[in-house]
Amino acid sequence: MDVNKIMNDLERKHPGEVEYLQAVHEVLESIEEVYNQNPQYEKAKIIERLIEPDRILTFKVPWVDDNGEVNVNLGYRVQFNGAIGPYKGGLRFHPSVNLSILKFLGFEQIFKNALTTLPMGGGKGGSDFNPKGKSDSEIMRFCQAFMLELWKIIGPETDVPAGDIGVGGKEIGFMYGMYKKLQREHTGVLTGKSLNWGGSLVRPEATGFGNVYFAKEMLATKGETFQGKKVAVSGFGNVAWGSAQKVTELGGKVVTLSGPDGYVHFANGMTEEMIDYMLELRATNNDIIAPFAEEFDGVTFHAGKRPWEVKVDVALPCATQNELNGEDAKALVANGVICVSEGANMPSTPEAIEAFHKAKILFSPGKASNAGGVATSGLEMSQNALKMHWSAEEVDERLHTIMVNIHAACVKHGTREDGYVDYVKGANVAGFIKVADSMLDQGII
Numbered sequence: 001m002d003v004n005k006i007m008n009d010l011e012r013k014h015p016g017e018v019e020y021l022q023a024v025h026e027v028l029e030s031i032e033e034v035y036n037q038n039p040q041y042e043k044a045k046i047i048e049r050l051i052e053p054d055r056i057l058t059f060k061v062p063w064v065d066d067n068g069e070v071n072v073n074l075g076y077r078v079q080f081n082g083a084i085g086p087y088k089g090g091l092r093f094h095p096s097v098n099l100s101i102l103k104f105l106g107f108e109q110i111f112k113n114a115l116t117t118l119p120m121g122g123g124k125g126g127s128d129f130n131p132k133g134k135s136d137s138e139i140m141r142f143c144q145a146f147m148l149e150l151w152k153i154i155g156p157e158t159d160v161p162a163g164d165i166g167v168g169g170k171e172i173g174f175m176y177g178m179y180k181k182l183q184r185e186h187t188g189v190l191t192g193k194s195l196n197w198g199g200s201l202v203r204p205e206a207t208g209f210g211n212v213y214f215a216k217e218m219l220a221t222k223g224e225t226f227q228g229k230k231v232a233v234s235g236f237g238n239v240a241w242g243s244a245q246k247v248t249e250l251g252g253k254v255v256t257l258s259g260p261d262g263y264v265h266f267a268n269g270m271t272e273e274m275i276d277y278m279l280e281l282r283a284t285n286n287d288i289i290a291p292f293a294e295e296f297d298g299v300t301f302h303a304g305k306r307p308w309e310v311k312v313d314v315a316l317p318c319a320t321q322n323e324l325n326g327e328d329a330k331a332l333v334a335n336g337v338i339c340v341s342e343g344a345n346m347p348s349t350p351e352a353i354e355a356f357h358k359a360k361i362l363f364s365p366g367k368a369s370n371a372g373g374v375a376t377s378g379l380e381m382s383q384n385a386l387k388m389h390w391s392a393e394e395v396d397e398r399l400h401t402i403m404v405n406i407h408a409a410c411v412k413h414g415t416r417e418d419g420y421v422d423y424v425k426g427a428n429v430a431g432f433i434k435v436a437d438s439m440l441d442q443g444i445i
Contacts (some may be wrong), residue, residue, distance in 0.1 A: 020099075054079045112431070206242065253268075371406055
């Protein structure tokens with residue numbers, strides 16, 4: 001495999017799709033050795049088939065706002081690879097959504113889903129619609145219009161979307177209602193549903209919980225635990241919320257959260273009351289983090305800054321892609337960080353990852369450490385198929401087991417001769433082998 005040639009050809013076909021090209025390049029570098037050791041992959045052109053989506057649906061979404069004005073957004077669904085199961089991946093509603101971002105997320109999802117060992121392929125979708133500042137009626141009308149196109153290509157055994165940034169329980173509910181009306185049946189076609197009609201306990205917290213479970217396993221390889229550790233968390237959504245809960249439960253101190261306006265520093269760590277306040281503040285329909293400093297003593301707000309300048313033992317980037325750059329990584333390393341576990345999708349830039357690897361600290365890519373969300377979506381699919389509802393304890397126990405197994409797979413495929421575990425390589429190789437072998441079994445299709 002000639003990585004440079006493949007990347008040059010891909011960039012020529014998809015110019016300007018920066019995030020997508022970045023994600024593909026990272027994977028190709030990691031799997032080059034194992035790929036070249038298995039000539040059957042080259043013969044079947046596995047890479048050339050894997051890096052292009054099976055199909056992409058792009059559609060317009062016209063809807064009417066509360067003032068009677070007609071608005072038009074773009075909708076997408078990228079069905080990337082279905083070798084091991086139905087396409088599975090979230091829907092993102094955010095102004096930044098474009099095809100490059102969705103292809104990067106869908107490509108990452110292939111390997112993330114494979115690592116869970118659950119039968120799920122990789123996909124992603126969404127729209128450049130911004131739910132912030134919209135009324136419930138406007139969000140409902142948009143979601144219904146969006147589903148009028150999406151329903152044609154999804155189904156419980158075909159493609160099972162979930163939520164993502166900008167798509168929570170409310171949006172899932174509106175979309176499911178329209179899907180059910182069009183399809184005329186109750187199915188497990190969407191995950192992240194309300195508990196009243198097929199949802200799973202622990203799903204909102206699952207990505208954050210899984211991220212912390214993975215970090216816990218990484219720390220254990222060094223004989224360490226979360227007890228007494230200072231932990232920097234970025235973001236303000238469900239991943240940050242779940243991470244903060246689980247870190248606190250395991251005896252760690254969450255000392256930061258962040259939003260688009262900056263970050264807050266909790267000098268003595270977050271309390272349960274502060275974690276609960278996250279939900280209250282998010283319910284105000286904006287992402288600003290500053291009110292924390294007004295609500296609680298011992299909390300300071302740092303406008304326009306990111307939390308990576310704070311001296312911590314563990315960093316959990318849980319916001320969005322490329323939020324932690326090379327300079328941030330060097331600052332964390334200089335301040336003595338020992339573990340970085342990604343809760344978001346590709347939040348660390350290539351320069352940041354290089355800095356972490358150079359310092360030989362524990363570093364996990366999102367496709368491994370944030371797989372808890374899609375794993376629990378897979379558990380929701382199982383409950384729907386069985387017409388059963390598991391307890392929170394059952395779901396959490398299964399989630400914990402899945403994350404422990406993902407960690408073991410990364411260690412198996414990522415341990416270097418000097419004993420250092422390259423979790424990026426381990427995750428990519430473990431996920432790739434499962435998908436590539438499945439593609440070989442199923443022929444050239």
